[in-house]
Amino acid sequence: MPVAVAAFGLWACGDEAMTSAAQCTTKECLEQVGQSAGIISGGESSSSSYAENSVESSSDDGSGSQGPDSSADAQSPTSSSDVAISSGASSSSVLGPQLSSSSDALPGSSSDAVSSSSRGHHQSSSSAAKPEVSSSSESTPPTPVNEFVEDHRSECQIGNIPSSVNNAKLPDPFMGLDGKRISSKADWKCRREEIGAMYEKLMFGTKPRNPEKVEGSYSGGKLTIKVTDKGKSGSFSVKISNAGTKDKPKPAMIGFGGGMMGGCGSLGNATNGLDIAQITFNPDDVAPESGGGMFFNIYGGNTNNYGTIIAWAWGVSRIIDALEKTPEAGIDVHHLAMTGCSRWGKGTLAVGAFDERIALTIPQESGSGGASLWRVGAQVNKQKGKQFVQGLSSAGSEGKWMISSFKNYDGKENTLPFDQHMLVAMVAPRALLILDNAGQEWLGEVPSNYCGQASKEVYDALGATENYTYSQEGGHGHCQLPNGQFDEVKDFMNKFLLGKDAKTGKIDYTKNTQTINFKKSEWIDWETPSLK
DSSP: OOHHHHHHHHHHHOOOOOSOOOOOSSHHHHHHHHHHHTBOTTSOBOSSOOOOOOOOOTTSTTOTTTSTTSGGGGSOOOOOOSOOOOOOOOOOOOOOOOOSSGGGGSTTOOSOSSBOOTTOOOOBOSOOOOOOOOOSSSOOOOOOOOOOOSOOGGGOOOOOOOSOOOOSSOOOTTBOTTSOBOOSHHHHHHHHHHHHHHHIIIIIBOOOOSOSEEEEEEETTEEEEEEEETTEEEEEEEEEESOOOSSSOEEEEEEETTGGGSSTTOOGGGGTTOOOEEEEEOGGGTOOTTSOOHHHHHHOOOTTTBOHHHHHHHHHHHHHHHHHHOGGGOEEEEEEEEEEETHHHHHHHHHHHHOTTOSEEEEESOOTTSSSOHHHHHHHHHHHTSOOSOOHHHHHHGGGOSOGGGGGGTTOGGGOSOOHHHHHHTTTTSEEEEEEOTTOGGGOHHHHHHHHHHHHHHHHHTTOGGGEEEEEEOSSOTTOOOGGGHHHHHHHHHHHTSOOOOOOOEEEEEEOSSOOOOOHHHHOOSOOOOOO
């Protein structure tokens, strides 16, 4: 790659259907839904139309001014007083299962809460919303409900969230806020929501749910999303290339900034030959790191209330809302992937964690605040005697990514009631490919690797090991995917977007230049259950 092009790519990086079928309670209803919604007899969704339903800038994770060789690395992290926490996680609408067989759709089904469909669709819960029943004496089909929504928050009671614990090891992702460990796949639904509520209260700020109105309009390869909520409105647009048609929608990859189309978060030529649409989302259109933006114009507040990362995740959720209502955009909303690199890798992980409509999440080199452990990063910095890995105070202040009070945990990482393996776990059991760059120490080569290995425990527990791969390889520039990781990208996209056979599910850091030895017993003092 010419030097000028490579330099531009790094600068650009910054830092581092229809809705699913109605749920029915009678055989006749299911047959009607199957005819009208294009549901194949085996329960597999057809592809017919969908109706409603390292040189960087000075502010970067791996910037020249903050990188391992700069004097900024040695600066003392800001001291903090007692932790000040902003409160609150709110409710959202109900998510029922995407149909994988007719029996799966029935309320009260005994099917596993985490089951994959024949085409690698979303993993889904068997605890679906009960349809509204007409008060008329006449026998009528139940009112259809949307089974394809962001999360299950409204179904779950969230207990008291601790602001501080005393735990030098990685917190147990299977231990509920009530002090009881979950024992089934069905339990993961609400445990996942508890974890999300913890992140919203302590780190990201609460993601606004259920806007009053989301509209979409499509023209000339551009989707415009208009959101109305809290008495205010705002709009932004995304570019769509290689789209399908209303009758033959295509799976799509949503990419931050340049996404996989070039620039930050680029998956390079790894996507060549894959017939998928590409959706480019510029997060500055929703919440620029410099402040202000559409999100804050609607919801008010400041970094005490919301970080930019949760605002970006909100923006992607609104894109999906609009796509559901705009079938002419030619996008198969049930096969959506998300990618981004560096700071947008952090955003990518948050998008996948907080919206279950994302079928495949591919965070690239996400670093501190992404798929990298706070506790291990703090240990590495202590051993090095300087800020070798981006510390919590630095990450908690840069780019307004997190609520301002989160930086008060700097130096107190062991008091966090979560660590980043739990944010990663929120994606489970849906498909997740984590791509990391060995040698980019500011992004945390060791804490990222350990996070990748600890996160696998949740996928194993859910019987979804094949849906998860952690890949770390060095010898390449920041956000420049090496050829050695191309096959992993292709395999995941073929399997989870295109429904083709592919081998996935592994931990791979064989191409690292240094030896990394994850001692499970040093960081994990809980047993990984086999959830039924």
